[in-house]
Amino acid sequence: MKIAVMGAGAVGCYYGAMLARAGHEVTLIGRPTHVEAMNRDGLLLDLGTSQEYVAVTGSTEASSVAGAELILFCVKSTDTEDAGQQIKPFIGKNTIILSLQNGVDNAERLGQVLGQPVIPVVVYVATSMGGAGHVKHHGRGELVIGMSSQSQVVADTLRPARIPVEISENADGALWAKMILNCAYNALSAITQTPYGELVKQDGIWDVMRNAVDECLAVAAACGVTVPGDVWGAIEKIVETMPAQFSSTAQDLARGKPSEIDYLNGYIVRKGREFGIATPTNLALHAITRLRELKGVAG
Numbered sequence: 517m518k519i520a521v522m523g524a525g526a527v528g529c530y531y532g533a534m535l536a537r538a539g540h541e542v543t544l545i546g547r548p549t550h551v552e553a554m555n556r557d558g559l560l561l562d563l564g565t566s567q568e569y570v571a572v573t574g575s576t577e578a579s580s581v582a583g584a585e586l587i588l589f590c591v592k593s594t595d596t597e598d599a600g601q602q603i604k605p606f607i608g609k610n611t612i613i614l615s616l617q618n619g620v621d622n623a624e625r626l627g628q629v630l631g632q633p634v635i636p637v638v639v640y641v642a643t644s645m646g647g648a649g650h651v652k653h654h655g656r657g658e659l660v661i662g663m664s665s666q667s668q669v670v671a672d673t674l675r676p677a678r679i680p681v682e683i684s685e686n687a688d689g690a691l692w693a694k695m696i697l698n699c700a701y702n703a704l705s706a707i708t709q710t711p712y713g714e715l716v717k718q719d720g721i722w723d724v725m726r727n728a729v730d731e732c733l734a735v736a737a738a739c740g741v742t743v744p745g746d747v748w749g750a751i752e753k754i755v756e757t758m759p760a761q762f763s764s765t766a767q768d769l770a771r772g773k774p775s776e777i778d779y780l781n782g783y784i785v786r787k788g789r790e791f792g793i794a795t796p797t798n799l800a801l802h803a804i805t806r807l808r809e810l811k812g813v814a815g
Contacts, residue, residue, distance in 0.1 A: 520587045524545055524550055526764075530653055532559070533651060537568070538677035554574035559651065587603070589622075592776055593778075594774060594776060596625050597629055604629065613632070616659070620692055622636070633664060638660040641655070642656060654758060660690045661681060667683045671683055697747075698763070699728050700729050702766070703780070703802065707808055709762070712761050712762075713755050713758075728798050735788050770812075772812045
């Protein structure tokens with residue numbers, strides 16, 4: 517299958533590499549430094565226990581999605597509408613589009629821009645960029661995708677590439693579960709520049725996280741969303757499966773780049789105000805992260 521990845525960051529590069537090594541024709545659209553390295557050497561896939569260069573095509577142009585049967589849309593939530601407008605002239609009516617993004621409303625926002633359905637995907641993977649054209653995998657890798665007429669085709673494509681896939685009738689709830697997990701960890705990891713395993717060893721951190729999660733669940737209920745599974749149990753398990761992982765927000769701040777915090781804790785604060793639900797913990801986490809982000813971006 518011809519596959520395009522819009523947004524060749526850590527998540528996009530990891531899944532692009534896995535699909536390319538399974539024999540698919542993969543084009544990764546990203547920043548010039550990564551594109552140059554990938555086109556020169558291939559994409560370096562670092563699985564921890566092994567490293568290999570995977571043949572992919574790199575591009576800086578959104579027009580490179582033309583002809584793709586499947587698009588993995590992996591840009592930051594802040595860039596959803598802009599990136600959607602960029603690819604819109606080059607996608608076909610039958611192109612399958614997956615939103616592999618943080619937050620809960622990206623698939624809907626992207627679908628409105630493109631004028632065609634977008635399948636929401638919940639991503640559970642720990643990855644980072646180790647350098648230009650070098651993606652590092654730290655743990656997990658499974659995807660939960662929403663129900664659609666194309667979902668089975670997607671699953672049948674991804675599973676042979678060693679990408680675990682679950683098709684869910686409650687993708688919205690699964691997206692919320694992932695966002696709540698992010699609301700618990702991302703800001704704290706970013707503010708302190710600390711990996712998950714070290715973060716939770718500090719006095720009071722579990723209490724802060726519990727307060728943030730309770731606020732998120734209250735807002736989810738007000739939104740009519742049923743959050744599946746044991747949310748708090750999943751949050752506790754993260755420190756076992758990804759103890760050395762820094763949150764994506766922490767990685768953004770470390771590089772002096774804008775984060776997605778407005779679509780995580782900030783989203784909870786906005787929805788809480790809409791429904792008259794107090795969200796003081798999420799408000800504090802959002803506000804302090806934004807201060808750190810602005811300081812980093814400024815200098």
